[in-house]
Amino acid sequence: MSAIAAPLKKTLNVALIQLSAGFDKAKNLNHFKTHILKAIGESKNKLDLVVLPECFNSPYSVSEFRNYAETIPDGETTQFLSAIAKEHQIFLVGGSIPELDKTNDKIYNTSVTFDPQGKIVGKHRKAHLFDIDIKGGITFKESITLTGGDKATVYDLDGFGKVGLGICYDIRFPELAQIAARSPNDSFAMIYPGAFNTTTGPLHWHLLARARAIDNQIYTIVCSPARDLNSGYHAYGHSLVVDPYGKIIAEAGEGEEIVYAQLDPELITKVRQGIPINYQRRFDIYNNVVDGATVSDV
Numbered sequence: 467m468s469a470i471a472a473p474l475k476k477t478l479n480v481a482l483i484q485l486s487a488g489f490d491k492a493k494n495l496n497h498f499k500t501h502i503l504k505a506i507g508e509s510k511n512k513l514d515l516v517v518l519p520e521c522f523n524s525p526y527s528v529s530e531f532r533n534y535a536e537t538i539p540d541g542e543t544t545q546f547l548s549a550i551a552k553e554h555q556i557f558l559v560g561g562s563i564p565e566l567d568k569t570n571d572k573i574y575n576t577s578v579t580f581d582p583q584g585k586i587v588g589k590h591r592k593a594h595l596f597d598i599d600i601k602g603g604i605t606f607k608e609s610i611t612l613t614g615g616d617k618a619t620v621y622d623l624d625g626f627g628k629v630g631l632g633i634c635y636d637i638r639f640p641e642l643a644q645i646a647a648r649s650p651n652d653s654f655a656m657i658y659p660g661a662f663n664t665t666t667g668p669l670h671w672h673l674l675a676r677a678r679a680i681d682n683q684i685y686t687i688v689c690s691p692a693r694d695l696n697s698g699y700h701a702y703g704h705s706l707v708v709d710p711y712g713k714i715i716a717e718a719g720e721g722e723e724i725v726y727a728q729l730d731p732e733l734i735t736k737v738r739q740g741i742p743i744n745y746q747r748r749f750d751i752y753n754n755v756v757d758g759a760t761v762s763d764v
């Protein structure tokens with residue numbers, strides 16, 4: 467067995483900002499800024515990374531996405547987040563916002579990550595749109611106004627290592643996390659700003675976050691809006707950090723809250739040494755999965 471690479475190079479201190487967002491964009495931005503500063507001030511360790519939830523500057527509503535959409539990188543929210551990251555010397559995953567692409571007039575659900583100089587180091591457009599219809603539960607169709615992105619996203623948090631990023635429904639498709647975790651990408655975490663709801667959250671939120679961690683022996687970080695029963699979409703809450711064993715190491719409740727976690731560089735190596743699935747994969751059996759694998763006859 468060859469040496470196990472260390473995808474996370476040093477301890478990483480992270481805070482997840484679980485807040486709700488209403489119709490007033492300026493108020494949403496200031497609410498988040500106040501809590502990012504609170505997290506920086508209150509954290510017992512110097513924060514390296516702050517993560518915001520899906521659609522943190524707007525209501526999570528198909529009919530509102532276009533009204534709130536901004537261009538990236540010159541739009542108000544991107545500039546706002548870049549300035550915070552730079553001033554406070556943090557990596558900042560800017561949840562997601564509705565993005566207007568002026569080249570095709572389409573709207574995307576997009577997450578942008580900034581480095582401590584305020585520079586954009588990662589951008590992901592939600593690839594799998596949330597189109598569901600659960601009888602007696604929730605009906606939602608993002609594709610009425612949104613277009614899906616067409617790429618998996620992996621980028622470097624300089625000094626720490628690489629991460630993959632997906633948005634909410636993307637977590638249900640294990641391939642994005644596999645792409646991020648496998649060589650040559652070798653990410654130490656998948657980060658998902660996500661707004662599950664009171665139907666699908668209790669069913670699958672914890673399971674999916676834990677599954678992506680166990681499948682790939684990486685950390686998963688899922689950051690939700692807080693639940694607001696006066697809004698049109700009832701987010702599940704329960705922002706989580708899951709370790710590479712699949713253990714939940716930090717969890718919020720349903721309301722507005724900041725949760726903190728410390729990611730341990732040695733844990734991924736330890737898990738991979740103990741349960742060496744990375745070296746036991748049988749690509750000879752399942753390398754056809756995209757085209758339809760051949761299965762054995764009796």
Ligand SMILES: NC(=O)CC(=O)C(=O)O
Nearest residue numbers: 596634635661662663666
């Ligand atoms: N809101 C989403 O994109 C996904 C979700 O709520 C779910 O998968 O459940």
